Amino acid sequence: MFRHTDHLQFQAKPEKPDPVYARKLQELIGGAFGEMTVTMQYLFQGWNCRMPGKYKDMIMDVATEEIGHVEMIATMVARLLEGAPATESTRAASADPVMAAVLGGMDPQQAIVAGGGPVLADANGMPWNGRYIVASGNLLADFRANVAAEAQGRVQTARLYNMTDDPGVRDMLRFNLARDTYHQNLWLAAIEELKADGLEGTVAPDALFDEEYTEHASQLWNLSDGTKSAEGRWAGGQAPDGVHEMAFLADPAPLGGPGVPPPPDPLLYATYDGSLGKPAKPELGTETGVVGKIKKAME
Amino acid sequence: MFRHTDHLQFQAKPEKPDPVYARKLQELIGGAFGEMTVTMQYLFQGWNCRMPGKYKDMIMDVATEEIGHVEMIATMVARLLEGAPATESTRAASADPVMAAVLGGMDPQQAIVAGGGPVLADANGMPWNGRYIVASGNLLADFRANVAAEAQGRVQTARLYNMTDDPGVRDMLRFNLARDTYHQNLWLAAIEELKADGLEGTVAPDALFDEEYTEHASQLWNLSDGTKSAEGRWAGGQAPDGVHEMAFLADPAPLGGPGVPPPPDPLLYATYDGSLGKPAKPELGTETGVVGKIKKAME
Amino acid sequence: MFRHTDHLQFQAKPEKPDPVYARKLQELIGGAFGEMTVTMQYLFQGWNCRMPGKYKDMIMDVATEEIGHVEMIATMVARLLEGAPATESTRAASADPVMAAVLGGMDPQQAIVAGGGPVLADANGMPWNGRYIVASGNLLADFRANVAAEAQGRVQTARLYNMTDDPGVRDMLRFNLARDTYHQNLWLAAIEELKADGLEGTVAPDALFDEEYTEHASQLWNLSDGTKSAEGRWAGGQAPDGVHEMAFLADPAPLGGPGVPPPPDPLLYATYDGSLGKPAKPELGTETGVVGKIKKAME
Amino acid sequence: MFRHTDHLQFQAKPEKPDPVYARKLQELIGGAFGEMTVTMQYLFQGWNCRMPGKYKDMIMDVATEEIGHVEMIATMVARLLEGAPATESTRAASADPVMAAVLGGMDPQQAIVAGGGPVLADANGMPWNGRYIVASGNLLADFRANVAAEAQGRVQTARLYNMTDDPGVRDMLRFNLARDTYHQNLWLAAIEELKADGLEGTVAPDALFDEEYTEHASQLWNLSDGTKSAEGRWAGGQAPDGVHEMAFLADPAPLGGPGVPPPPDPLLYATYDGSLGKPAKPELGTETGVVGKIKKAME
Amino acid sequence: MFRHTDHLQFQAKPEKPDPVYARKLQELIGGAFGEMTVTMQYLFQGWNCRMPGKYKDMIMDVATEEIGHVEMIATMVARLLEGAPATESTRAASADPVMAAVLGGMDPQQAIVAGGGPVLADANGMPWNGRYIVASGNLLADFRANVAAEAQGRVQTARLYNMTDDPGVRDMLRFNLARDTYHQNLWLAAIEELKADGLEGTVAPDALFDEEYTEHASQLWNLSDGTKSAEGRWAGGQAPDGVHEMAFLADPAPLGGPGVPPPPDPLLYATYDGSLGKPAKPELGTETGVVGKIKKAME
């Protein structure tokens, strides 16, 4: 269960409105790596964490912090939109380059749909969606996704930092940049901790190594021009997992045969000339179909 | 430019059709971490790479390999669908539990839309989309996303490996698992190489540390019950970036004031009682609006 | 079955083209509360209405009217785009602030994709989709959704009314505003009629009151700072349904235990330390799994 | 800012796992009217509320409660999935109707993607998205949307209540049904309060009545067969807003002319025979184009 | 403007309910080539048609017919769902293979969301969206899209025809198949008519032939193994447009240089080693940037 405190985690007061920037900030609310993504990603990871204790607790700490980040940026957007043009059309723009820029650069839905506030979408108005989040239950794989999300988020925040010179906006972004730095370190530290606790290794998941084809777990397949890709750390020496030796496959040949699909079911009306032989009967489990043979075997 | 060889990178021959499994395999084609995602992610990273040479080359190698993985799994799906029920309805199911299971578990669009082949969608039929890919131009941030993608991909492949006992399917998945292992090691090695080459550090981007609020770049904000989250590596000691000291903020208080949006533009018809004072005039840049003042200052 | 008359329900003639406004009007075609939504919402409600007669007839009347509204606004958009810049690039804009505004504010797909006409998308180019519509079969719940849709639609239309001073556009919007007023009244009246006819009550659905926990059907849980939320009509006195007494729960405590998920199936490779005990066997319905016990009980 | 308590708002313990039902419950997490929608809808309404005090406070109370509802149902889903089949394929189903049903009815992504936990999607696996939420800044319009959302939510919960006989699941749903009842009453009471406070009327927004065409604000246009739609409350008498008189337009005729778009810009290559006259020059604002005339007038 | 008649265009009465088939039929309502697509595609083409007369009229005829097709199939879906299982869970399925199949194969949202009726989505529950429609204003290009849509639609209808043996369903589909046949012929005839009227040629649009590089308008680039693709009609002889000669390019070489992007703006934090030289200054139009030079040239 959650509780709310009406003070913001950090101040979110622009010195001056800037409706064009208000659109850009939407990326940090509803973009693929915005605050909404990390909020829901960490909440679902926390709720799905199978170990009560330090990991689950820490994930819930950060998740709960992130809801407050959405709140901060949503408030900032509303303030950046104060006094934005709600009434004018192209005609007015012809005498005023500021208005021309603002009319062009604004998100029209912030006015028409949200009444001068934020929407739950990115800088191009595409709504946030639930496929952005990663919560697989494998903490190593998920923490790697978390490092990646915080890294992308900090790159975007850094870019946005340079797109304004408003002292109030920059004040808030200085806080956000710092949290993104901490959170990158946090998830990297948590990966170390998983190893130290003997819960995970380097490769996720730490399983099926004996099933997979080891000879294919080490080579870079050189499939583009030249061999410059042989010059990197990835083309030789011990792999980061401490187990595999890395190698370079200079001139790889396909290992499989031609990728021909089977003869089609005639009742699906795929174009066919019979060159692959007679198709299996379409009815499931009757005389000659393969699934029919399974069924018979089961009986 | 690309060229195609009609042999598959690796064999993709199921021993027997299994239309229910054919639906599950869609996750590896069109899921958020399926082969389509890594294909397009690496292609766009490669095309956007600003350094001719080993990095760009290597990225294009792997990208080109991944198109062939989509091809392998697409072929496998078509073969798993051979002889699947194209004609029967509920009535037939009442006498046949195999058909009952298959009718229920199949992806109906594989038959109706694709004529017995794969669709470009995930295991629930949701189409793949371009927001799944990550290509920011910052190679450190992108390689972290690549590790994460390969980790999630291998977790999903491992789960799918256990969901079949078909020797032919497992044969292909043993290859895929191995490539996912190599690719995780590859991107981890590439992160080491970026540091060794002096191109990036630990935190992405390696910039703006002097602008961000350092005091907020180190603390875990304890926002959920208890203090078990203080027990982890992330709550003390040197951060993985070798620069910051990590710490635990046991009882954090908000640093900002209440998140009140400004008085609304009356022509947007937000409900308002005047308690925040008189709203700025809505027209942009005229007398009293804040943006108006900017414009005047510029003049 | 439907028939079409080639006259518009109401005039849609702008005095002058305005390609920036043409983009904004897209919200009324393909936005979440645009004419397309009410068209399809009412059609599906009508087709799914289980009572031949006045309700079904009325719903189909309004649904059929709304198709004509999409037509009116689509025509208006095409006319607003007449003579819009189809050829120029940034270079031309540098000498002409009108063009600067127009180039920036236009929807590029109206030109590139639709050849100077409307698209089936909102003001940010996001396509309309079928999840916007509400047609549950419960007329009370659906009519409440209809009031809400007409209210949001009229709010948006009112905002758009202020964003133009073109007499022809305003002429059409005066008609639309009036229809939105009537339709709000219509659906409110229809809710009264449902009650008068004894078909529904105040709360949707009018069922399961004896099953739900009555003590939880009356209290506001105070989960944010302060107690100002106790001052409203919702915190005491008789509820609008005439049955419940409303109340204020000043300091609510959670009623459930910790939200711990069960021990994971090992073949799904979730990170786990055994702290929740031994996981159930993953195989469905075999010896020790819980679903297995169900099956046995059934046998 | 938010804080988290690790106890659930209400108990979420199924008596027995039921993976088929776990898929259906996804509708209450990530469906258009699931808990995620009301959570984000109320948060954005609260953050965008322009009046500190009882309304904003109450909205934040309910919003904060709803995050806890997502948590409860997410936990329930994980528990319903305990022991679900993670390994079997069609072959096994042929001997076991339970497994046949479960294999067919499960959400494959709950296993493959989430490792035996919930996803942020609906019962068909479609991800939740930000266009589901309504937060226009007009509280009357938004509260009507809130009543509608709670009504649809309670209808869906009631349906789901009948789809299980598990005492633990029903226990939780009894709580949810009760909260949905209270919340419907709450938003209806809040609409009364808005009127009592003189902030809003019956029709949203309470503006532009003098601009809209009054004669069109009262009539039902009879556009489908018969005149049964004249028999309802909406076809005569005073409207719910207490201002308009409702009426029935038995045989409506279109009020506009034919909906002909203007002659096309030749450089957009629309098919055209010249029957509408010579098209305007495509260049913006040059000699003969209409926008050109605007520009000249401005000069 | 439109009018509605309450009789269906054709009968839609299944002999018996079949809830599994009801899900499959959703493809014909809300799939990419379902009735909703052709309805909205033809409506937008008609509204955007720049020639009053036979073309516009005919497009509106077919568009108006298609709304009635959505109506027919929506009605059929509701009837197929009669008596479908609204209450049972996995437990009941264990004793009943029919229920097992039905529970697995049903669309859960038809019950939970639509109350036993159709949804505006496809067979996998993915909602219909506005990007499915094609309405470019170029009638040749659009009529080709119409032939394609009717062809895909008839292929899908034919597949669905074989998936049922219900005489009532087949009765309706016999009508739909026939209309799809007529509509394919219709759009092919309309393409002939466009040519006969001198409005369009074979290639859309019939323009810019003198601008495009003629030598590249005739050759098949052989980019995959072997030369079997040289054996087709497309590799030699006169092209269908009667103008070009077709040819086979056996061993094509790239015509461009390496695809290297320019040096990056340092404030966007792309990883970079300086190998492409010094990046242009990021500020727009100031001293050394290229856009700056344009601006100067304009001045």
Added chain:
Amino acid sequence: MFRHTDHLQFQAKPEKPDPVYARKLQELIGGAFGEMTVTMQYLFQGWNCRMPGKYKDMIMDVATEEIGHVEMIATMVARLLEGAPATESTRAASADPVMAAVLGGMDPQQAIVAGGGPVLADANGMPWNGRYIVASGNLLADFRANVAAEAQGRVQTARLYNMTDDPGVRDMLRFNLARDTYHQNLWLAAIEELKADGLEGTVAPDALFDEEYTEHASQLWNLSDGTKSAEGRWAGGQAPDGVHEMAFLADPAPLGGPGVPPPPDPLLYATYDGSLGKPAKPELGTETGVVGKIKKAME
């Protein structure tokens, strides 16, 4: 399997950057008919082609070419963005109309998300998705879709050609226009070849003519005002398939009865007055339900 050559298929060098045009070009990357669509459409058609030989080979040739087209345009976009404004806000625009236009017209995600490169989205920032592609297995239906895609693609390219006067951009587009011309001819020729080979006819699929209602396979239903639609080739004479006679149905009447859905299951809480009789019991297959009768009949 695929291989990559680092030279572009054709040169992609703009003379000057133009960030506004860079946004428009996104339509050719990630729009519904952009290069990404044809790439994936042809790949899936090729992988799903059931006839080794000239068709499959040719499809793979073109598919492989199209990946290279995505590459060309992605490179062009990065180059058009060189020196684009990465730092400025509204304030700067007030003194500079070029910047005003550019700020307004740019895609903010090209900077914030992609670091000055392309995104996998269209000109409005909507991501490309897998439902854009058509690969039904019926080659006639698919080739018709391919002609349509190339026609729409060439129309869009032609429009974009007129939106720039940059010689380098036009150089590349002259190549693209030519390939679109060839590809339209190619797919038209391939349709001829399918007929010549006796694999398909004119209508797709070439089946079920004896099942469909022939009398409905020939008439235009006149459902809109007037009879001008009788004047076209489609209203009389032999149909393009050489079999049917086309005709005009001047005053069509509905052939079906009213579209009334069945009485609702009471446990789904649809509003109902009993006018349709007693609903079937909701439990599947038990005593009185219709599906129950099927089950009994099967037994």
